[in-house]
Amino acid sequence: MANGNGNGNGNGAIIRMSGIRKVYDTGKIMVEALTGIDLEIEKGQMVAIVGPSGSGKSTLMNLLGCLDTPTSGDYALGGQNVSGVSRDQLAEIRNRRVGFIFQNFNLLPHISALENVEMPMLFGGVPVRERHQRAGELLARVGLGDRLDHKPTELSGGQMQRVAIARALAMNPDIVLADEPTGNLDSTAGSDIMSLFTELWQQGRTMIIITHDPALARRASRVVEIRDGRIVHDQVAAA
Amino acid sequence: MKNDLRVILSLFASSSRLQRKRAYLTIAAIAWGTVAILLLLAFGQGLRLQLDKNRRSTGENIAVMWPAETAKAWKGMPPGRAIRPSMDDIAFLRERMPELKSVFGEITSGRTALAYGRKTVSGRVIGTNVVYGEARKHYPMAGGRFMAPEDEIQRRRVIFLGDELAKDLFGDEPPVGKTLQLNNTPYLVIGVMQKKTQMGMYGGPDANHAIIPITTFRAQFGRDRLNNLAIETWNPEEMKSALRKLNEILGAKYGYDPTDERALQTWDMVKSSKIMKNMLIGIQLFLGIIGALTLLIGGVGVANIMYAVVKERTREIGVKMALGAKRRWIIAPFVLEGLVYTFIGGALGIIIATLLVALTSFVPIEDNKVMAFLGRPTLSIQIGVATSMILGMIGLLAGYFPARRAASIDPASTLRYE
Ligand SMILES: Nc1ncnc2c1ncn2[C@@H]1O[C@H](COP(=O)(O)OP(=O)(O)O)[C@@H](O)[C@H]1O
């Protein structure tokens, strides 16, 4: 399971979006959340997606993570075209290629930290013993080696987000997607998480982070700004 | 496939710890429904067996005919003529219809004085043939016997008593071997009939009459016209053609239209038992449907709790989907959970119903008129299989529909955070 090696894709872009539109049809009104997104992200980039509330950031993240399908446009993730793919195939793509991190953590409340981290590997068909071992290693790596058997309710916000990060890494995905990962954390816990992201990026991960936080955005190698459903600014930081 | 099973079981194990109280209520509802359907069906089965036994206690594959008047004109003769077979017709029919199991005639004397010691009762006395005993299930109690061929040939004055008649006349004294007076003529009591619950009867209950040889009857009462003529076939299927043939033979002898059903009035027990059988199947079906509906209410309870669980776990389901759970991995644990509730409830219900049915076997049936008629509730393999199948269906459906709702959850909108 190579870390998204581009699959023969000439310039190594792990994400290729072109002409992506997303329209929410709520019955009464139609909301055009994304009005035409063209976006390419290289392997190993750390991209911050910024923009005001309601500009379409979360919608974009859902599409990037294959949680939702665009109304129109083309999207290839790791060289694999994901339009016109079945729900179960999308589930498999999410499982293998995407690690999600949410603002409100979204851990399963009734099972332990270890079991939470094991969950994607259960879906990915990883054998029990390997699952167990890897989940333990990942939790140790995010600094929770002594909290394996704790339920999410027994952990602090920062600790919960660490469990979520360990879970996101479980299947060694092509991209890690985080939507406002520090939004529910105090500033100390928030900066710890940011440092962890930077570390992961330095280890070669492709990180895509949606954030309001200018401090977090500043750590990124590239900042994409969205307004009213389109990209208005795309800046690669000098190396 | 193997991986599917592992994933599903693992998810099931980690999810079914919620909603305890509701789970208990649901299980109780299923158990109650199962008890209801099992008891109703057991009751129906008991009724069926008992009625069948009671019906057979009069006799099987028997048709009884009694003299009447023709309703159709025949070869220039007007309708309304009385047809009265006599004792000779018994031997005549035996000869002409050797395929029959038995032929017997009855000559009856109602309200006849039977006296023993100081006691006199008035009872019905029937003169008949030896084969009557087997055909009409007049089995003797221990120490006695029914009539034997010599009794009939030698015109012996022997008498076989119905159990109630014997009790009226002899009280607690054993009647066999005693001599009673029938219209002031001494008769030796040779046997008393075993008690039986009788469904169909003609003339009166067997328990209240007395049987003497038909030859003795003719000698004592000077009558040889039959009050009843009866035939018995080996199989129920033969009855229809046997009756047709009998009417052709007797029609030719007495001069009536063989298709005239009124010439000899006939009670065909085979035909009436068929009607009763259908009726009982109808009752059984009806009871089963009522039971199934009761069970269905339990099933709705299971579905309801499952819907509540789906609603409660919507976000969890969304998270699992985001992590890569396939549709069947979401559906199966719910179906499994519904099945487990149904299975536990069903097993409980089966245990309770079996215990209850077992308890009814302690109620003595002999001295209980209601039980003697309704019979004992009886569970059978068929009832078990039918109930299990209904339970399984309900369990599957009760889990499936909520699970389908769970699988249709849209992870993107579920996980939206404002
Ligand atoms: N499921 C949905 N149904 C209808 N409208 C939606 C839905 N999701 C998002 N929207 C709308 O789309 C727009 C973009 O939303 P979102 O992507 O959540 O923005 P952001 O994450 O940048 O705050 C908003 O106007 C929002 O109301």
Ligand SMILES: [Mg+2]
């Ligand atoms: Mg958002």
